[in-house]
Amino acid sequence: MPQLLLELLSEEIPARMQANAARDLERMARERLLAEGLLPEALKTFGGARRLTLVAEGLPERQPDRHEELKGPKTSAPDQALEGFLRKTGLSKDQLVEKDGVWFATVHRHGRATAEIVAEMVQGIVRDFPWPKSMVSGVSKLRWVRPLRRIVCVFDGEIVPFQIEGIPSGDVTQGHRFMGSAQPFRVKDFDDYAEKLQKHHVVLDPEERKAKILEEARTLCFARNLELVDDAGLLDEVAGLVEWPVPVLGDMDPAFLDLPPEVIRTSMRVHQRYFAVRNPATGKLAPHFVTIANIAAKDGGRTIATGNAKVLSARLSDARFFWNEDRKVRLEDRLEKLKGVTFHAKLGSMYDRVQRIVSMAEAIAPFVRDDDATRSKAAEAASLCKADLVSGVVGEFPELQGIMGGYYAEAEGLDPEVVDAIRHHYKPQGPNDDVPVQSVAATVALADKLDTLVSFFGIGEKPTGSRDPFALRRAALGVIRIVLSTRTRLPLKQFGSDDLLAFFADRLKVQLRDEGQRHDLVDAAFALGDDDLVRIVARVQALGEFLATDDGANLLAGYKRAVNILRAEEKKGPLPTGVAAAMTGQPAEEAALIAARDAAGASLSAALGNEDFVGAMQALAALRGPVDAFFDKVLVNSDVEAERENRLRLLANVRDLMGQVADFSQVTG
Known part of the structure; x- marks a missing residue:
């Protein structure tokens, strides 16, 4: 075709x-x-x-011929409406069909070329x-x-x-x-x-251009016993700058290697679109770079390499000046300048934000690690974590905020845990980014993200649809990843509103869905009012495994049947309250379910007390047989009022017992 x-x-x-x-x-x-x-x-x-x-x-x-039936005005509509419909269809009134008081037109359209x-x-x-x-x-x-x-x-x-x-x-x-x-x-x-x-020297497919860049750049490096530093974002960008990519290996002044490697790589990447190169023996940066030309030069790229090396030297000279000047000023002495940096019109300056982060870190520290040293170091790191924002290097390379703060703190001889916390407090910044797990670093990273969330939710700046200008979704996912990685038992209600807790629930659904868990199980666990993410995830995982078994699936069906009966009876009047008891002459299946309820209740209480959610599910699994037998043999709406009330109590007891584990009404499967 x-x-x-x-x-x-x-x-x-x-x-x-x-x-x-x-x-x-x-x-x-x-x-x-x-x-x-x-x-x-x-x-x-x-x-x-x-x-x-x-x-x-x-x-x-x-185009194929098309036959369409168009709905027109009612037969009782004014003549003007009918005339407009006839003009639209190009038909006369006698070509219309009347159905249930409405005019319809069948239009035949010949296909066009x-x-x-x-x-x-x-x-x-x-x-x-x-x-x-x-x-x-x-x-x-x-x-x-x-x-x-x-x-x-x-x-x-x-x-x-x-x-x-x-x-x-x-x-x-x-x-x-x-x-x-x-x-x-x-x-x-x-x-x-x-x-x-x-x-005519045009590689049409961007994926082919990227493959060509990587293959030829790695070959150039291999020939010099070097290794290309992979950078997927830079690769995407340079593949869009050229039609005929030609990697060129250049040399830089080795004296610049005394700069932090992040400064060198960022200068290469942001200003020049160069790939960095490392020494595979040491894993450290080598005094070389790879630039991507858009032509195959007659001299093999020597002139291109020389020219690019000069430009890079000029950039790195500027970076060295800022690096040297920045180390002359202590981080603590930079804090006053933060008063002149606006964080948000409704939330004050960056200095104000730092004070909030310090308070947040002091409140969070006992949940991460309950000792005075952690609290003291977390407060110190929190007070200094934004100081590098007014440094020369970060002014030139905003991507290095936090990282440079770590270098400056290290140069001052601060505690290694404080240095680590300052350097990593922005992490994780994406799903593939590392999570800070050391206690002080985790505390400050949590404080930074929670302050962002609490502050912006407090002034009504919440994400809507695809709009999230303050990256609150990323901040919430960062909190979730840190809490789960460090198994920090953080009571979120203590730090945020109900809206924020619901926001965490939504973000947790995303996180667990990516791991293969069902979103409705997150709803079922959150509905209990728990705000401990570690406990919620453990509950969700156990619930998912339980519902995947025959016992779980059948018990869920029994639960829904019980709830439907209770709802129907509730419409007639208040349900009987209390605990169902054994009655003389009651069916064996009813007595068996009462006994199973009592046994499951004791086992469930012990399991939940120990946060043994697998054990809790096993306790519920014991109800499956008695529930099935009860519905199969026992008439709930007995003509004897005492029997009816006792059986309704029993169904409510089973519902409430299961409700201690999760809100099964939220489960869609």
């Missing part, structure tokens, strides 16, 4: 926008094709430095494209990320003709800006297009 090839060639597209642009192009094309009844067999897009490309396989030559639909589709996509930032160039009214230069649109080997603000569609594109032929070239389909781009 025919193939559609689309290329939008422009001036350089920012690397950070390319991946989303490719996804948006695919989404918009797919939605518009499906709306017209055109279902491609395959659709793929590519984003690069100068072009967005789409290829759709297996499109029909024509796919090329005609594609022409409209591409024009709509280009004009409505959701670039985060765009511009208008020259006399054109078209807004695009950078000036749009060419449009290739070929369907089934033929040009799809249209024009957008003076730019005609065609089958002509061009290769690399410097290495490709000066002459544009024609393409007839995607294979021809991709092959000719390659010959």
